[in-house]
Amino acid sequence: MVQFTSKLLTSAVSSMTAQQALLANSSNNIANVNTPGYTRREIDIRNRSEPVSVDSVLRVGSGVQIGDIRRITNEFLETSLRSAGAKQGKAEVKNEYLSRIENIFALSGSQSSIGGALNNFFSSVNQVSLDPSNLDLRLDVLQRGEELVTTIKSAYEEIANAQAELDQRVSQEVDSINSLTRELANLNNAVGLREAAGVAAIDERDQRDVVLGKLSAKIGVKTLELPSGMVNVYLDNGFPLVSEGTSRQLTVTTSPSFAPGQMPPSLGGGILSYVTYNFGTEAAPTHLDLTKVIKNGEGSLGGVLQLRGYAEVTNTSAFQADGELVQMAARIESLTRNLLTAVNTEYLGADENPATTQHEASSGDLNGNPPPVFGLFDFDYSGVKDVDGDGLPSLSDLTASGVDSFSRFLTLGFSSAAQFAAGRDSNTTSGALTIAPGDGSNAQAIAGLRTQVQSFAVGNFSFLGTFDELYNSSVSTIGNLKSSAQIEYDVAKQSYSMTSVKRDEFSSVSLDEEFANVIKFQKAFQASARMIKTASDILETIVGLI
Amino acid sequence: MRRVSENQSVRMLVSNAQENKRRLNDLSNQLTSGVRVNKPSDSVDAGSIARYQTLIAKVDSYGTTISQAKSFLEFQDSIISQSTEIITRAKEIAQQAANETLSSQSRAQLAEEVYQLRDQFANLANSNYQGRYVYGGSDDDDPPYDAAEYDEPASGPAKVRYVFDAEAGTADNKSVRVTDGISVTLNTPADQVFGTGLEALERLSRTLAGFKTTPDVSGTPDGTGAAYTFPDEYHAQTEDIRDAINLLNTARDIDLIPERVSLGGRLRRLETGQALLELSKNSAKEVLSRLQDADETEAAANLQQAQTALQASYAVTAKVLRMTILDYV
Numbered sequence: 001m002v003q004f005t006s007k008l009l010t011s012a013v014s015s016m017t018a019q020q021a022l023l024a025n026s027s028n029n030i031a032n033v034n035t036p037g038y039t040r041r042e043i044d045i046r047n048r049s050e051p052v053s054v055d056s057v058l059r060v061g062s063g064v065q066i067g068d069i070r071r072i073t074n075e076f077l078e079t080s081l082r083s084a085g086a087k088q089g090k091a092e093v094k095n096e097y098l099s100r101i102e103n104i105f106a107l108s109g110s111q112s113s114i115g116g117a118l119n120n121f122f123s124s125v126n127q128v129s130l131d132p133s134n135l136d137l138r139l140d141v142l143q144r145g146e147e148l149v150t151t152i153k154s155a156y157e158e159i160a161n162a163q164a165e166l167d168q169r170v171s172q173e174v175d176s177i178n179s180l181t182r183e184l185a186n187l188n189n190a191v192g193l194r195e196a197a198g199v200a201a202i203d204e205r206d207q208r209d210v211v212l213g214k215l216s217a218k219i220g221v222k223t224l225e226l227p228s229g230m231v232n233v234y235l236d237n238g239f240p241l242v243s244e245g246t247s248r249q250l251t252v253t254t255s256p257s258f259a260p261g262q263m264p265p266s267l268g269g270g271i272l273s274y275v276t277y278n279f280g281t282e283a284a285p286t287h288l289d290l291t292k293v294i295k296n297g298e299g300s301l302g303g304v305l306q307l308r309g310y311a312e313v314t315n316t317s318a319f320q321a322d323g324e325l326v327q328m329a330a331r332i333e334s335l336t337r338n339l340l341t342a343v344n345t346e347y348l349g350a351d352e353n354p355a356t357t358q359h360e361a362s363s364g365d366l367n368g369n370p371p372p373v374f375g376l377f378d379f380d381y382s383g384v385k386d387v388d389g390d391g392l393p394s395l396s397d398l399t400a401s402g403v404d405s406f407s408r409f410l411t412l413g414f415s416s417a418a419q420f421a422a423g424r425d426s427n428t429t430s431g432a433l434t435i436a437p438g439d440g441s442n443a444q445a446i447a448g449l450r451t452q453v454q455s456f457a458v459g460n461f462s463f464l465g466t467f468d469e470l471y472n473s474s475v476s477t478i479g480n481l482k483s484s485a486q487i488e489y490d491v492a493k494q495s496y497s498m499t500s501v502k503r504d505e506f507s508s509v510s511l512d513e514e515f516a517n518v519i520k521f522q523k524a525f526q527a528s529a530r531m532i533k534t535a536s537d538i539l540e541t542i543v544g545l546i
Numbered sequence: 547m548r549r550v551s552e553n554q555s556v557r558m559l560v561s562n563a564q565e566n567k568r569r570l571n572d573l574s575n576q577l578t579s580g581v582r583v584n585k586p587s588d589s590v591d592a593g594s595i596a597r598y599q600t601l602i603a604k605v606d607s608y609g610t611t612i613s614q615a616k617s618f619l620e621f622q623d624s625i626i627s628q629s630t631e632i633i634t635r636a637k638e639i640a641q642q643a644a645n646e647t648l649s650s651q652s653r654a655q656l657a658e659e660v661y662q663l664r665d666q667f668a669n670l671a672n673s674n675y676q677g678r679y680v681y682g683g684s685d686d687d688d689p690p691y692d693a694a695e696y697d698e699p700a701s702g703p704a705k706v707r708y709v710f711d712a713e714a715g716t717a718d719n720k721s722v723r724v725t726d727g728i729s730v731t732l733n734t735p736a737d738q739v740f741g742t743g744l745e746a747l748e749r750l751s752r753t754l755a756g757f758k759t760t761p762d763v764s765g766t767p768d769g770t771g772a773a774y775t776f777p778d779e780y781h782a783q784t785e786d787i788r789d790a791i792n793l794l795n796t797a798r799d800i801d802l803i804p805e806r807v808s809l810g811g812r813l814r815r816l817e818t819g820q821a822l823l824e825l826s827k828n829s830a831k832e833v834l835s836r837l838q839d840a841d842e843t844e845a846a847a848n849l850q851q852a853q854t855a856l857q858a859s860y861a862v863t864a865k866v867l868r869m870t871i872l873d874y875v
Contacts, residue, residue, distance in 0.1 A: 034553075098587075103585070105596075107585065108584050115600050116603060119603040119607065120603075123607030123608075123611075130615060133686065426714065436686070438687070440722075468600050468604075475586050476592055478586050479593070486587060497557065504557065508552065511870060511871065512871045
């Protein structure tokens with residue numbers, strides 16, 4: 001009979017221990033209610049069975065036994081949260097930078113746009129033909145021309161600066177990716193070590209999930225959990241960033257070993273960097289280009305690279321690269337190149353002396369002087385501008401000059417009101433130009449270009465239309481790019497937050513639940529304590545019998 | 547059973563409140579700026595908006611050009627009208643002088659007035675508009691008619707004559723673009739408007755003053771004609787006066803009146819152009835306003851709605867977050 005009384009005590013004691021363990025776990029869960037990445041834990045308890053013995057037939061059990069402590073987590077939810085985070089990271093970068101570029105093409109506000117500046121310039125040129133020798137009207141052309149040049153330059157530079165900034169962000173992002181993969185490798189080691197010893201590495205796993213979340217917000221990766229509990233991390237092409245306890249550190253370089261020679265220029269004249277892995281040494285590198293894989297993947301680095309654009313090492317011009325920034329910059333550059341070629345050519349007038357191979361300008365300014373080859377619009381460059389020497393500005397001259405982005409160097413070709421060549425020589429006989437001061441035929445011809453269909457082309461971009469149409473279509477294009485980036489961002493944000501909610505629903509601490517449990521555990525603890533009292537009473541009764 | 551955790555409810559409440567706040571912010575922006583589309587991404591019609599904006603700016607600047615061209619042409623209209631009056635007055639005098647009851651002395655007295663008319667006429671031909679010679683063609687910094695002198699007589703108004711100064715550009719027609727693809731001629735070269743008139747006045751005055759004009763009948767007098775000998779050549783003088791009358795008629799009918807008609811036509815074209823531009827500007831403005839401007843009523847109603855929603859989400863957030871099981875145990 002005493003056999004059962006002692007069992008009563010054993011069960012009560014085991015229960016008190018177990019309830020305290022459960023209470024301690026609840027307390028820990030409550031304490032971590034706001035800890036990022038914390039997954040709630042549960043302690044498994046089960047009935048402690050009695051050892052089988054011959055003499056006992058009735059096996060009532062001997063109390064409760066504490067089992068393992070478990071993280072309440074769902075690998076599927078964690079994975080989808082990571083991929084939603086990666087999408088959000090990419091969409092956020094694109095949205096942020098495109099909204100900056102969009103301001104260049106703003107539809108309201110005081111900032112002067114390229115469209116407005118073009119209109120002002122052509123209008124002022126047209127006005128000159130009302131009274132071609134009027135210095136005030138000519139001064140207006142000079143000022144409107146300066147305005148156009150400045151607007152184009154600053155719009156282009158805004159885009160070029162955004163590209164340079166994004167390029168800098170590439171190395172920053174890669175630095176943090178490198179430290180995250182290092183951390184992952186260390187955590188992998190810790191998890192492996194603990195779990196090999198048979199202990200659940202719950203804290204390390206929590207931490208690792210947080211680090212993995214941070215990593216996938218930056219770069220598109222795939223993960224694979226090994227039987228050892230370690231996690232391998234791969235890029236989309238299978239390149240391992242973390243394998244078990246080691247990580248591969250990425251390198252950002254502007255002189256990759258796979259480049260054949262001269263690197264292609266960026267919009268601002270620098271060199272775009274490449275994200276690589278160096279199989280060789282620092283001194284003799286063997287770079288593996290990972291830029292494209294990362295660019296096509298998700299994550300903020302993917303967004304940065306996609307916007308910035310990828311230049312093949314064999315490219316010769318900044319406008320051959322892909323990416324939204326390059327696309328918008330090419331539109332501005334094509335406008336600049338047309339001002340330098342088509343507009344300047346018209347400005348020179350017909351050939352004054354067809355007998356010679358070189359084109360001689362038949363237009364002239366107030367003092368009867370013909371304009372130089374780049375007379376209306378010019379660019380800052382110390383070398384030979386009219387490379388083929390035919391007296392006409394052409395695209396091939398521009399290409400041969402070695403300058404890549406003319407928008408950065410655009411200037412006005414004349415500096416005083418009198419220097420604007422408004423008139424044309426009426427006779428085509430060669431010799432000295434005779435231009436009447438009131439002749440505005442050259443200004444008329446320039447003003448007429450506004451409604452003429454031109455061919456705009458640079459890099460992969462080409463457009464057929466008038467100056468105004470080019471600008472208007474650019475407004476449409478940036479509007480579409482920005483609004484689709486906005487939609488992409490909104491969707492990604494929404495899906496990230498929905499997935500977070502799902503994950504929280506499953507893994508996060510609910511205070512109500514914990515409090516209810518606390519009450520439950522407390523009641524059980526009190527009941528067990530009561531059982532000890534009961535056992536003591538029984539023993540007392542037995543002792544009293546003696 | 548679905549679990550609801552602390553983080554989850556906070557996240558939901560905050561993101562809903564933020565969404566409502568963002569909407570409220572957008573709407574109040576629209577209402578205060580009066581513009582719904584500020585950036586290209588605000589509307590799918592961004593390209594059209596830019597096109598209409600360019601169109602309006604272009605119409606505005608063409609409008610300035612047209613009104614300046616108009617005042618220039620109106621100025622010319624008054625010149626031509628004054629010139630026609632001079633020719634008419636000269637004709638009256640000439641008809642009076644052609645009457646053979648007048649003595650050659652009386653004719654010489656009439657010459658005085660005709661000389662004055664001639665000077666006025668030449669001044670009109672050399673008119674100046676904002677510092678430029680209206681009829682100088684492209685050579686507008688130089689008067690089209692220069693004063694020269696005859697050999698005979700030795701002094702007086704009869705000695706002076708006006709010669710057309712043909713230089714590079716004097717024969718040019720200036721023109722200006724008043725809408726896309728349409729240009730309007732701004733001037734006519736001086737000799738085409740005033741040539742015959744000045745010649746007629748020159749011949750008339752010189753004849754009345756008692757000097758022959760060579761070459762005969764028409765052409766610019768070269769100043770070599772000698773004095774008439776009276777009374778033998780009295781009748782020849784009358785004939786010369788009649789020739790001058792014919793020439794005055796030609797000046798009026800072939801040069802001045804058609805020029806005035808042409809000016810009127812160009813002015814009407816400018817006015818029609820202006821009206822058309824105004825019309826297309828107004829319709830462009832209307833479309834632009836529809837595409838870009840905020841609809842105040844709608845925005846205000848939406849603002850009210852967004853405000854209510856935001857208040858509701860604040861109230862709910864405050865209520866829900868305050869609730870905890872601890873209050874009940």
